Structures are given as C-alpha cells and as structure tokens.
Amino acid sequence: MTATVFIDGEVGTTGLQIKSRLEGRKDVRLIHLSDSARKDAAARKDAIASADVAILCLPDDAAREAAAMVKGSNARVIDASTAYRTDPDWVYGFPELMPGQRDKIAHAARVSNPGCYACSAVALLRPLIAAGILPADSPVTINAISGYSGGGKKMIASYEDKSAPDYTESPFRVYALGLEHKHVPEIEKQSGLTTRPLFVPSVGNFRQGMIVQVPLHLAQLPGRPAPADLHAALASHYQGARFVTVAPLADPPPANLEAETLNGTNDLKLYVFGNVQRGHAVLMAVSDNLGKGASGQAVQNLNLMLGVPETTGLTTGL
Numbered sequence: 001m002t003a004t005v006f007i008d009g010e011v012g013t014t015g016l017q018i019k020s021r022l023e024g025r026k027d028v029r030l031i032h033l034s035d036s037a038r039k040d041a042a043a044r045k046d047a048i049a050s051a052d053v054a055i056l057c058l059p060d061d062a063a064r065e066a067a068a069m070v071k072g073s074n075a076r077v078i079d080a081s082t083a084y085r086t087d088p089d090w091v092y093g094f095p096e097l098m099p100g101q102r103d104k105i106a107h108a109a110r111v112s113n114p115g116c117y118a119c120s121a122v123a124l125l126r127p128l129i130a131a132g133i134l135p136a137d138s139p140v141t142i143n144a145i146s147g148y149s150g151g152g153k154k155m156i157a158s159y160e161d162k163s164a165p166d167y168t169e170s171p172f173r174v175y176a177l178g179l180e181h182k183h184v185p186e187i188e189k190q191s192g193l194t195t196r197p198l199f200v201p202s203v204g205n206f207r208q209g210m211i212v213q214v215p216l217h218l219a220q221l222p223g224r225p226a227p228a229d230l231h232a233a234l235a236s237h238y239q240g241a242r243f244v245t246v247a248p249l250a251d252p253p254p255a256n257l258e259a260e261t262l263n264g265t266n267d268l269k270l271y272v273f274g275n276v277q278r279g280h281a282v283l284m285a286v287s288d289n290l291g292k293g294a295s296g297q298a299v300q301n302l303n304l305m306l307g308v309p310e311t312t313g314l315t316t317g318l
Helices: 013-022 041-049 060-069 101-106 116-130 148-160 184-191 227-237 291-306
Strands: 003-008 028-031 053-056 076-079 110-112 141-147 172-174 198-204 210-217 244-246 268-275 280-287
Touching: 003 013, 003 041, 013 028, 013 148, 013 291, 041 060, 053 060, 053 291, 060 076, 076 291, 101 291, 116 141, 116 184, 116 198, 116 210, 116 227, 116 268, 116 280, 116 291, 141 148, 148 198, 227 244, 227 268, 227 280, 280 291
Parallel strands: 003 028, 003 053, 053 076, 076 110, 141 198, 244 268
Antiparallel strands: 141 210, 172 198, 210 280, 268 280
C-alpha cells in the first residue's frame, strides 16, 4: 500500500533533506505544490487534507497555523518545529526515549520531531535520570557545537555565499548568549530534569555534524558513581537500538572526537569519558544535525507511523 505524504515547507533545509530520503520509495507518494501554491493557505490545507501524513518543516508560528489546518481531516502530523515538543497532547518523536515510545509514535496522530541539540542531550541524560544515577534536580551544564546547516538558509548563506551581508569565515562562534535557547525547555522536560539546564551552543565552520557534551563531577552525585556505572546505564538503555549506540569505555581514550564522523547517516553515537582519580566524567553524543537531529529522525518516525521497517530509506554507518 502506498502512503501519501505532504511536506509543508519542502524547500527549506529540513524539508529538502526529508524529500531526498523519501523520493524513489515505492511505498510513499509525495504531494508537491507549485511555487505559488506553497504560499496559498487553501492549497496547503487541501494538500494536508489529502495526505496520510503531513510533515511540517516550518517556523513555529507557521507550524501552529498548519497544525490547525489538519482539524477535520484524517491526516496524521509530524512537526519538525519547536512548537509542540513540550506539549502533552503530542507524542515526542524520539523512538529510543524509553520502552514503549516506538509504539506511542506508531499509533500517534500528532508527533513532535526532536530538536538536534535536544535529541543528543536527552539521549545522554534520560537513561541516567531514569536509573537514579543522576538526580532530576541536578544543575546540569550542556556544551555543544553544530555545523552551520543547523541554522537554516540564512546561516548557510553566511558561510557559503560571499555576497551575503553577514558572510563570515570565522572558524568558531558561541551564540545564544542570553541563555534562552529554544531547545532548553524541551531538554528539561524530555530528559526528566526538574532544574533548568545551562546550555551553551556554538557553531563551527563546517556544514553539518554535531557534538553535545555533558560534564559531570562524580563526587557530587549520590553514591559517587564511576564512569563505568554511567556507561553501563547507557549501554543497558540502548541495547538493541538500531540507530543509537554506546561506544566502548575506552582506556586510554581516543586522541580526539570529530563532529563530522556520522554525516549522511541517521546514527547517534554516545560516549563516556572519565578520569577516576579526579572524579570527573564527560558524556558526549555525536550525530549529523540534519540526520538523527532533524530529517532522518522525521523519516524514522514516519516509518513507524506507516508500519514499515524502521530503517527504510535511512543510512547507518555504525
């Protein structure tokens, strides 16, 4: 059976990536609108109504407007914006979140696709909080770097188009210095934290790829867990997961970790690095910010909703 899918916002960065992953699949028929019709609310509403699944790749306000268009139709929705990621009426689209999450997504009418930073942070934190290793009220700090494609068309142009007014060759920039990044409420809720985390994101002069880091003072945690305890909790949680893996606890650790190693895949690889003598550990997650952090995740969720193999149309490098 062929499912009809409408990508509302298919010309944006995430939409284009989703489109490329779905084109050529025999189990999916994409609904396309002309350039003029994409700006016509009535045409978009008709396209949504005629789809089995509508994938919204829009800014938050436009996503809310599109979600309202779904009312009265049988279309199911995957929203890639920030609009519904903490909404209890929407299912959080991270299949590996907890046991049973896949089934929730598979049967959901409304699925909120995770943010790129949030997906990695939640993947690292949720298992440790669920296992009681990390208290939910811990004052967690999260540091991250992403390729510039995560900022959308304007940021991509600022790095790739020398005629752009804000063109830059800067190798590294820290941003969101007001400490109000839009992924923070999502990270807090979906990880199980009860204290708002301190999140410091940055962007590097490379197109895509991401590393998210969570440093921990082990002596400040109940029972003073060892790095091996953190690793065991993560490995147990993701045992058997197709796209999320936990790297072996390396001793000695590798010389470095690169953000671009999983580009082009839907993979998320988690690491635990520790210094037992100092009582320090750092959790790290590597992914493609356009893969597991955006479009790949949306296709994974779509597969679950359509009842086809979870890996259909997705690439893994692990």
